[in-house]
Amino acid sequence: MTKKELHLQDEIDDDESNINKNDIENNYDIxxxxxxxxILTRSLGSANNSNNTNGTSGIPKRGDKDFEPDNTDxxxxxxxxxxxxxxxxxxxxxxxxxxxxxxxxxxxxxxxxGYSIIPFMxxxxxxxxxxxYPNRRYKNCIRLNxxxxxxxxxRGSMIxxxxxxxxxxxxxxxxEGEFNIEEELVPVDLELLYSLAFINERYTIDKYQVYSxxxxxxxxxxxxxxxxxxxxxxxxxxxxxxSKGQSRSIISWGWDWxxxxxxxxxxxxxxxxxxxxxxxxFKVIDIFKxxxxxxxxxxxxxxxxxxNTTTTTTSTTLDDxxxxxxxxxxxSQFSKSNPSQLPDYQIVVVNTDKxxxxxxxxxxxxxxxxxxxxxxxxxxxxxxxxxxxxxxKMISKRQLKYDQRQKSNQSKLNTAQLNNIEYLKxxxxxxxxxxxxxxxxxxxxxxxINNGIINLINLxxxxxxxxxxxxxxxxxxxxxxxxxxxxxxxxxxx
Amino acid sequence: MAKFHKKHLNKIYGYPIPITTTSEAYGVSLPEVYPHNPISxxxxxxxxxxxxxxxxxxxxxxxxxEVELDQSSMFKVDQTDDVLRLWRRGFFxxxxxxxxxxxxxxxxxxxLNLNSEGEGGSNLLxxxxxxxxxxxxxxxxxxxxxxxxxxxLQRKGEILSNDDLKLLDEYRENMAxxxxxxxxxNGDGDNDEExxxxxxxxxxxxxxNQLISNLEFLQLQSIEVFFLKFGLNVxxxxxxxxxxxxxxxxxxxxxxxxxxxxxxxxxxxxxxYVVYHHYRSLGWxxxxxxxxxxxxxxxxxxxxFSHAEHAVMIIPNDExxxxxxxxxxxxxxxxxxxxxxxxxxxxxxxxxxxxxIEDVNEIWSQVTDExxxxxxxxxxxxxxxxTEILYRRWxxxxxxx
Numbered sequence: 001m002t003k004k005e006l007h008l009q010d011e012i013d014d015d016e017s018n019i020n021k022n023d024i025e026n027n028y029d030i031x032x033x034x035x036x037x038x039i040l041t042r043s044l045g046s047a048n049n050s051n052n053t054n055g056t057s058g059i060p061k062r063g064d065k066d067f068e069p070d071n072t073d074x075x076x077x078x079x080x081x082x083x084x085x086x087x088x089x090x091x092x093x094x095x096x097x098x099x100x101x102x103x104x105x106x107x108x109x110x111x112x113x114g115y116s117i118i119p120f121m122x123x124x125x126x127x128x129x130x131x132x133y134p135n136r137r138y139k140n141c142i143r144l145n146x147x148x149x150x151x152x153x154x155r156g157s158m159i160x161x162x163x164x165x166x167x168x169x170x171x172x173x174x175x176e177g178e179f180n181i182e183e184e185l186v187p188v189d190l191e192l193l194y195s196l197a198f199i200n201e202r203y204t205i206d207k208y209q210v211y212s213x214x215x216x217x218x219x220x221x222x223x224x225x226x227x228x229x230x231x232x233x234x235x236x237x238x239x240x241x242x243s244k245g246q247s248r249s250i251i252s253w254g255w256d257w258x259x260x261x262x263x264x265x266x267x268x269x270x271x272x273x274x275x276x277x278x279x280x281x282f283k284v285i286d287i288f289k290x291x292x293x294x295x296x297x298x299x300x301x302x303x304x305x306x307x308n309t310t311t312t313t314t315s316t317t318l319d320d321x322x323x324x325x326x327x328x329x330x331x332s333q334f335s336k337s338n339p340s341q342l343p344d345y346q347i348v349v350v351n352t353d354k355x356x357x358x359x360x361x362x363x364x365x366x367x368x369x370x371x372x373x374x375x376x377x378x379x380x381x382x383x384x385x386x387x388x389x390x391x392x393k394m395i396s397k398r399q400l401k402y403d404q405r406q407k408s409n410q411s412k413l414n415t416a417q418l419n420n421i422e423y424l425k426x427x428x429x430x431x432x433x434x435x436x437x438x439x440x441x442x443x444x445x446x447x448x449i450n451n452g453i454i455n456l457i458n459l460x461x462x463x464x465x466x467x468x469x470x471x472x473x474x475x476x477x478x479x480x481x482x483x484x485x486x487x488x489x490x491x492x493x494x
Numbered sequence: 495m496a497k498f499h500k501k502h503l504n505k506i507y508g509y510p511i512p513i514t515t516t517s518e519a520y521g522v523s524l525p526e527v528y529p530h531n532p533i534s535x536x537x538x539x540x541x542x543x544x545x546x547x548x549x550x551x552x553x554x555x556x557x558x559x560e561v562e563l564d565q566s567s568m569f570k571v572d573q574t575d576d577v578l579r580l581w582r583r584g585f586f587x588x589x590x591x592x593x594x595x596x597x598x599x600x601x602x603x604x605x606l607n608l609n610s611e612g613e614g615g616s617n618l619l620x621x622x623x624x625x626x627x628x629x630x631x632x633x634x635x636x637x638x639x640x641x642x643x644x645x646x647l648q649r650k651g652e653i654l655s656n657d658d659l660k661l662l663d664e665y666r667e668n669m670a671x672x673x674x675x676x677x678x679x680n681g682d683g684d685n686d687e688e689x690x691x692x693x694x695x696x697x698x699x700x701x702x703n704q705l706i707s708n709l710e711f712l713q714l715q716s717i718e719v720f721f722l723k724f725g726l727n728v729x730x731x732x733x734x735x736x737x738x739x740x741x742x743x744x745x746x747x748x749x750x751x752x753x754x755x756x757x758x759x760x761x762x763x764x765x766x767y768v769v770y771h772h773y774r775s776l777g778w779x780x781x782x783x784x785x786x787x788x789x790x791x792x793x794x795x796x797x798x799f800s801h802a803e804h805a806v807m808i809i810p811n812d813e814x815x816x817x818x819x820x821x822x823x824x825x826x827x828x829x830x831x832x833x834x835x836x837x838x839x840x841x842x843x844x845x846x847x848x849x850x851i852e853d854v855n856e857i858w859s860q861v862t863d864e865x866x867x868x869x870x871x872x873x874x875x876x877x878x879x880x881t882e883i884l885y886r887r888w889x890x891x892x893x894x895x
Contacts, residue, residue: 072649217890271872273727273740277554280516280546282524287513291725291775293872294768297881331895345888357821360811360844363883431804432839434884445888448823455827460884462841464776489777490510490795 103181104149105163106188106196113200116149116160118142119181125152128220128328128336135171137179145223146197147208151215153193160193161185202226207324207349210447213454218330224323224346233372234303240376285489298468299442299461302364320355321348321366323444345445345458346370352450367442367461375439375470423478427466427486434462436474503798510777510795512559512583512728516545519552558730561719563738567750569714569731577712585779585796586722587712593621594781594797598710606694608704620798634672641665715782716747716763717770724868725771740867741858748854757854759847759877760810764854768878769808769843778804786836787829804841805833811844811881830885839884846879 069075100123104116118130119138126142129152133143144152152158161181170179188196198205214221268275270290281287326343328334334341348366358366410418426436435441443460466475466486475486509518517523524541528534559576561569571577571587577596580586589596597619602608604622644662648654654662699706714722722729724740731738738746749755751762769790773780779793783805791802807829809821833840851857857874 070646070649072646072651074649214890218894219890269869271869272866273724273868274866276513276727278551280549280551281513282515282517282522284510284515285777287511287515288775288777291771293775293875294772295876295879296772297879329894344893352823357823357826360809360881360883432884433886448827450823455823456888456890457827457830458884458886458888460886462882462884464773464778464841464882487777488794 102152102158104144104152104158104160105167105181105185106149106160106193107163107168108196112145112202114146114196116144116146118144118158123157125157126336128222128334130336136173137171146200146203147211147223150190150193150197150208151212153190154212160188162188162192204349206351206447206449209449209452210347210349210454210456211325214325214327220328220330220332220334222326222336222343224326226322226324232306233368233374234306236377237300237303237374240374283491285485285491288487288489289485292465296465296467297463298465299463299470300468303368306368320350321358321362321446323347323366323369324349326371327445342371342373342440347445347447347456349447349449352448358446363444363459364461366444367459370442370444372442373440375474419478423475426475426478427488430466430471430474431462431464431488434460439470439474507582507585507796507798509583510779511726512579512586512722513726514552514556516549516552520549522549553728556728559722559728561714561722561729561731563719563731563733563746569716569719571712571714574708580712580714580722585781585793586718587714589710590713591710595620596710596712597621599705599708602694602697603705606690606698606705608698630672634669637665637669637672641669716750717767720744720747720767721770721774724871725774727868740871744867744871745855755855756852759849759851759854760812761854764878765808765810765845765847768845768875769806769880771875772880773806783807786838787832788840791838792841801836802838804839806841806843809842809844811846826885830887834887840886842883842885844881844883846881848877851877 067075102118102122103120104118106114106116108114117133117135117138119141121140121142129148130142130144133141135141149158149160153160162185164185167179167181167185194205197203198208211221266275267278271293275290276287323346325347327345327347328341329344332341332344410421413421429436433441434443441460441462443458445456445458448455448457463471466472472486479486509515522545524545525537526534527538559571559579560573561571563569571580577587577589581589581595585594588594589598591598592601601619601621604619641662644654644658644665647658697706697709698704719729719731720743723731723743731743733742733746745757747763747767748757748761752758757764766789770780773790773792779796781791781793781797781802783789783791783802785791786805788805789808790806792804792806793802794800812820830840854874857870861870
């Protein structure tokens with residue numbers, strides 16, 4: 001299967017109704033595929049004997065290749081054509097239009113090691129880059145942090161000069177006349193800029209690598225100020241929970257009655273070895289319910305803990321783990337001045353040489369510091385912008401077929417069945433991603449750097465027991481009868 | 495076809511746990527209860543009383559499954575009906591001569607053609623399907639290479655004769671047929687020549703032309719055995735002809751991991767069991783994850799229904815020790831990579847454990863004879879706690895929109 005198909009398969013698999021889609025295929029483990037050595041020796045033998053008469057080597061053939069050499073002229077000429085096209089493209093004159101020439105000045109700074117300013121903003125790099133830098137000389141002046149500076153310079157979009165004392169004085173003072181940056185200041189090359197920019201712990205080359213990697217993929221990134229403290233999440237949770245009171249316990253009261261009646265005929269509690277020998281069970285799910293024994297973590301538990309222990313223990317390890325960037329997807333409605341939309345990813349950058357994989361405590365503390373919106377805080381209806389599908393070609397035939405089949409299948413179902421499908425989808429999404437499509441999950445991305453190589457991993461808080469209140473609320477909406485227990489237990493006897 | 499197949503599976507594997515419910519045994523069920531309707535309550539109570547007085551609990555009439563712990567610390571289930579019950583109700587254990595489901599006997603009968611009644615081969619076994627599928631793929635590939643050879647000629651500009659063109663069409667048709675082979679239909683299988691090895695003759699009873707005995711038995715993991723004993727109480731376990739109590743079994747299992755008589759609360763067996771019990775109680779079918787470098791695999795219903803969806807790695811939550819864990823990025827990344835390529839979800843299952851207990855044997859110190867082993871152990875297991883964190887690789891190029 002190709003990557004795309006695999007990906008597609010993932011999406012299809014989300015739907016439980018597809019469980020038996022390819023059931024013959026699905027029954028087997030991957031390790032079925034042991035090599036058949038006979039084939040290998042046969043092809044090797046034949047290659048040796050026939051002295052490569054037909055141009056194939058002794059390597060056994062594995063699947064189809066798109067442009068496998070077949071010694072035809074058509075192939076060579078197509079190759080030649082595309083090669084020439086490439087040379088044409090490269091040999092075009094490259095350069096910047098004078099109007100788009102972007103100048104900046106590097107200014108040394110005690111605190112952060114330095115920054116650069118752009119007196120005259122040009123181009124559309126500044127949707128997420130830079131902050132306003134009010135001064136007496138330039139009106140729309142913008143200040144870039146070292147990471148942003150290096151990114152623009154390395155990209156070839158900006159020329160940078162080394163600011164001197166004369167220039168800083170000029171910025172402060174409005175008396176003197178004009179200052180010609182290009183004539184009076186020395187340009188900085190990339191090498192020097194690297195050594196100027198990454199001298200501070202706040203701006204490391206590791207962070208720059210993650211930053212530029214994501215920027216090149218089109219993501220919008222804002223640095224998280226390490227000094228700025230997030231308003232603690234737990235306050236909002238506490239407020240909500242105290243306002244909600246005990247409404248839930250009254251609802252579940254009715255169900256307790258049922259349990260209570262049944263418990264009359266329970267000579268032994270479920271924790272007794274004779275329980276299953278002496279108790280009538282009518283549903284399999286009740287047996288599973290009675291088996292639940294091991295306490296589990298519920299979402300927000302670690303947050304609730306912080307309510308009780310208000311002391312902020314800032315240990316050294318947590319300092320290694322601090323959110324450095326907030327990242328938005330390329331298509332999101334984002335504006336620097338009003339980042340009301342929650343970031344899609346919140347990233348910590350660590351280096352394998354210095355930091356080990358975090359303990360649970362550290363992961364939980366990190367997750368508690370992200371910008372997060374509780375399900376009860378979800379804005380009721382945000383008009384979502386219409387999704388414009390740019391690349392229709394990307395939809396494969398298989399996807400189209402699948403979509404059509406889905407549609408025709410769904411038209412046959414009644415609302416209860418549709419609801420059930422929706423329920424199963426939600427449940428599986430909760431298990432797989434810790435979230436339903438609408439809700440956001442408590443997760444953090446860790447950018448792991450090993451000698452310049454980046455691995456991004458996403459750690460998501462989750463609970464398989466599906467027993468925390470927010471999860472139950474979410475699922476019960478769709479399946480009222482299941483309000484007392486959610487899970488994957490197969491209800492064959494229903 | 496698929497629907498039929500699923501129905502067929504549902505019939506065989508309808509019950510996910512080796513406990514027989516009253517509904518299953520007597521075909522009765524309790525009426526629905528509507529919280530706002532008191533009459534439904536009364537009716538419910540009436541039915542409950544009626545059933546409890548008139549019916550015996552079915553589970554009490556089912557004989558215990560016999561498990562033997564042999565000298566090499568292997569847990570064996572020998573008797574065919576026990577093996578079937580364990581496999582069909584929850585997919586416990588593994589047949590030692592099969593891939594997972596103990597099918598050796600059936601396969602051998604099919605292979606040696608011992609079923610004279612002609613029903614042999616009616617149900618195709620998993621292993622057979624694999625063989626057939628491989629054959630089918632090979633045929634498909636052969637056909638494809640023929641087509642490719644002709645196509646190459648065409649591209650080279652060598653004009654094909656009409657015969658060749660016909661041949662090409664024919665090949666293409668064949669290939670299209672082979673693409674979706676109907677493996678379960680048992681068409682050409684019967685033509686296979688029966689082939690009996692010398693050692694096979696020992697297996698066959700000369701008079702009756704039947705298999706002499708089933709050489710295969712079911713092997714269970716220690717956590718499975720302990721779940722069946724402690725959690726469900728459906729097995730009887732013997733070791734050196736002596737019956738083991740839940741407590742004996744617990745100590746035995748813990749000592750499989752570390753031979754010292756002092757059992758620490760961070761014993762590997764206890765961790766594994768706690769996690770195993772957790773997922774079993776949530777309805778997952780839990781099997782070993784050794785094939786994918788993880789500790790456990792979670793199947794939604796079981797191996798015949800779908801691939802495992804989650805791969806679990808157990809991590810003891812050592813809060814007392816230093817803040818950085820003993821796991822490094824490389825180990826976790828490599829596991830995640832393997833698990834990701836087989837489209838499974840990687841779950842890090844952290845287990846909190848009691849730090850103030852020096853030796854687990856302490857829990858027995860104040861026990862009288864009347865106390866139940868299960869109750870004491872249940873209290874102990876409640877000191878553990880499970881937290882799940884999903885580990886997922888993020889590739890930014892794929893999530894742009």
